[in-house]
Amino acid sequence: MLKRGRQHESLSDKIHRFRGVILVISVPLLLITFVLFLMPSRAPSDSFSNRKISPDNVILARADSSSSSRKSYAVIFDAGSSGSRVHVFCFDKRLDLVPIGKDLEIFRQLKPGLSAYAKDPKAAADSLQSLLDKAEAVVPQELRHKTPVRVGATAGLRQLQGDASHRILQAVRDFLKDKSSLKSKSDWVSVLDGTQEGAYQWVTINYLLGNLGKKYSNTVGVVDLGGGSVQMAYAISETDAAKAPRMSDGEDTYVKEMNLKGTKYHLYVHSYLHYGLLAARAEILNVEDSGSPCILVGYHGSYKYGGASYLASASPSGSGMNECRRVAIKALKVNESACTHMKCTFGGVWNGGGGDGQKNLFVASFFFDRAAEAGFVDPNVPVAKVRPVDFENEAKRACETKLDDAKSIYPNVGDENLPYLCMDLVYQYTLLVDGFGLDPWQEITLVKKVKYQNYLVEAAWPLGSAIEVVSSLK
Incomplete structure (x- = not known):
């Protein structure tokens, strides 16, 4: 009787009687179904389902996986x-x-x-x-x-x-x-050209200092004194850039636009040809027909530059800071060239208008070298804080030194430069104060190398060129 009664059990009775078994089996099945249901929604981020498969994409995938x-x-x-x-x-x-x-x-x-x-x-x-x-x-x-x-x-x-x-x-x-x-x-x-060198030098120094990407007023200005030319570069406001005077055909413009680290800069940059340190010697020697008050007493010779030869002998009255400065000012043509712009440096050249981008000035190349050789800057440090008047003070001492005594007083100056030490220091002071209009007591930074992370990096133009071209390709 019992056996026959079970044959007539309803479906609901059977489900009720085997509910435990059904629950044990169904729960895992439901979980597996749920996981499978979710997998397609994740696939696009984990596969190439939204890309076209090609050899190029396979190469790209490998490159993406590498640093x-x-x-x-x-x-x-x-x-x-x-x-x-x-x-x-x-x-x-x-x-x-x-x-x-x-x-x-x-x-x-x-x-x-x-x-x-x-x-x-x-x-x-x-x-x-x-x-x-x-x-x-x-x-x-x-x-x-x-x-x-x-x-x-x-x-x-x-x-x-x-x-x-x-x-x-x-x-x-x-x-x-x-x-x-x-x-x-x-x-x-x-x-x-000198303008490009000046611009790249500005980029290099401001990059190493961590200034690029910031507003122009947080950048530093740069003066780079080479052998044949001297460059000045600093960032100016958009308003001042719009006021830049037009130059004659064939000449570089005063303002160069540069996009660096997502920021647009208006860079005033000008290169003064013939006013690098070695070229300036020729300009200074050409002012006087006889002996020069800028040559150390005891030296009689000639100076060769640019295929020409110049008399380089001490003046009969000796050398001196004041007389040499008079000649240097004349060589710079500070007061001879008419300024047709709002404000000029020397030679009738627009000075860029000044402003915040020029308030901190880094000067490089021969400025650092002569200061280190003359002994008022440690040659083993990458940067040094000085003032233009430091060049004047050292120039006074150098101009009063006879050639025979100069070697022991200035052991770090090479024999080929020793007769011109008075001239070089006077010219550098005159260039900063009379040429570029700096206050003699304004603090400036002489720079040879700039510390970047844990490295000392040469303050030279190739890095600036690299930064510009990489920025242009991004």
């Missing part, structure tokens, strides 16, 4: 008169410098420079092969095709006769196109 994809490299050739140099820099996605191995940059050089091959342009270009090989070896292979390579030639190529410079530059362009796996453009191979 190199977050880096940008730049290769800059500095083709100078004495030799060729290559710099390789690496930046992260925020455009901050990151080390390449143990160094913050890769630097190699060789001699002679491109100008030594004036009659053989192809040989000039081929001379860069070993430097190019070293640079390409540093850049990850998957990034080489988008890594810019620039060549900036300076004084050496400027002085070549005829079309020799043009032919060498074209040979270098062809060389990079045929032999390099890096990204090259025709206008990335050129002779740098």
Whole structure:
């Protein structure tokens, strides 16, 4: 009877009687179904379901998985008169410098420079092969095709006769196109003018100081005293940039616009040709027909510059700070050239209007070198705070020193520069105070290198060029 009764159990009775078993089986099944239901909604972020599969995408996927994809490299050739140099820099996605191995940059050089091959342009270009090989070896292979390579030639190529410079530059362009796996453009191979050097120097120093990306008033101005020219560069307001006087055709404009780290800068920059330290000696010696009050007593000789020779002998009345300064002012043409603009420096050149971008001034190159050699700046420190009057005080002492005594008093000054020490220091003071209009007691910063993270980096133009080209490609 019991057996027959169970045969007539209803479906609901059976479910009720086996409810425990059904629950044990159904719960896992429901969980598995739920997980499977959720999986498609996650797939797009974990797969290539929204991408087209191609060899290029596979390469991209590999690059994305490596740290190199977050880096940008730049290769800059500095083709100078004495030799060729290559710099390789690496930046992260925020455009901050990151080390390449143990160094913050890769630097190699060789001699002679491109100008030594004036009659053989192809040989000039081929001379860069070993430097190019070293640079390409540093850049990850998957990034080489988008890594810019620039060549900036300076004084050496400027002085070549005829079309020799043009032919060498074209040979270098062809060389990079045929032999390099890096990204090259025709206008990335050129002779740098003083304005470009000044602009890149400004970029380099402000970058290393961490100023780029901030408003222009938080940047520093730069004066770079080279051998043939001196450059001044500093950021000005948009209002002052709009007031910049127009220059005659064929001349550089006073204001250069630069977009750096997401910020637009109006950069006043001007290069004064013939007023670098070595060129200025010729200008000063050319003022006087007889002996010069800027030459140390006891020296009689000649000074050669730019293919010309100048009498370089001490004045019969001796050397002196005041007389030498009078000659230096005359050489700068401070009061001789009419100023047709709102305000001028010297030679009738617009001064940029001044402003916050000029209030902190960093001066580089020969300013640092002569100060260190004269002994009022420690040559072992990368930067030093001084005032223009420090150059004046040291100039007074140097101008009163006879050549025979100068070697023991100034042991760090080379023999070829010793007769001109009075002249150099007087000129530097005059350039700052009478030329650029600085207060003699204004604090300025002499700079050789700038501390960046835990590294000391040379305050030179190639880094500025690298930052500009990488910024333009982002």
